[in-house]
Amino acid sequence: MGREVAESCIDSLLTEMVSSYCNHFYANKPELAARRIEAIGYQVGHQLSERYTMERPRFSDHLEAIKFICKDFWSELFKKQIDNLKTNHRGTFVLQDNRFRWLSRMSPEPSLENVDSQDPSENKAAQATSMHLYFPCGIIRGALSNLGIPCAVSADISNLPACEYI
């Protein structure tokens, strides 16, 4: 019973969702917009993890669940696996994706010639991009909490299009 949609529809939907929440619903309150987007991602991740763990035997520990997220879950969503997984063995995992699909079409704004406004413009570009990351963070958090692992997820973009989730 699977119907397929073009991937550009998903891209447009996500871009529109972020822009409408940031500019429309919570115009001057980016924190509220961020939390709302993350909550949407949470529910989506919850439901997706139900669907994608159907045929698999159960996981024996946290590491198995994280590996599942890195490999199967990510490849179902983005057709590729996580490129790099690091852990400090004390509960923190860093998932690195070198070419994150939803960000691959976003170009960082070219810096203006005016030296004074260099910093704010970089900040604005970074801020705009980071808004788009709340949704995948929510997805990861929803999936992990459905597998029984309460967690917090944050994202870090130091170099586009790579993206790290912690």
Next chain:
Amino acid sequence: MIVCVAVVGQQNNPLYIQSFTEAEDDLKLHHIVHCSLDVVDERVNNPKRSGSTLNETFLGLLYPTENYKVYGYLTNTKVKFILVTTDLDVRDADVRNFFRRFHSAYVDAVSNPFHVPGKKITSRTFAERVSNIVKSFRLSSSG
């Protein structure tokens, strides 16, 4: 003949209980399902060393009572499916098949954006699909 199917959530809260007999012994079936939750927990927490894999989703026959047999199935997200049947000889493969179809109906019901996780499943489509699965199980096992 399948008497009852139930879906129990992560905190052992009932998400869906449906009985397929005409008699009004719903309460007794509730009670049986409730007792079987203990057996599920016990199986999960104390894995038998003798062979059965730790990570199977299908838990098999949980326990036989005087008239009924109770089968369990545990998903990765700690959602439990319980099946109560009065059949005397049920093939393992049939029950596994049943649970697989039931799981797929459950996943579709939960993917509904209007469904709140943790609340009861109120979708009519889900109820119809479940009753279809139950009917085909009845036919396949008696045939």
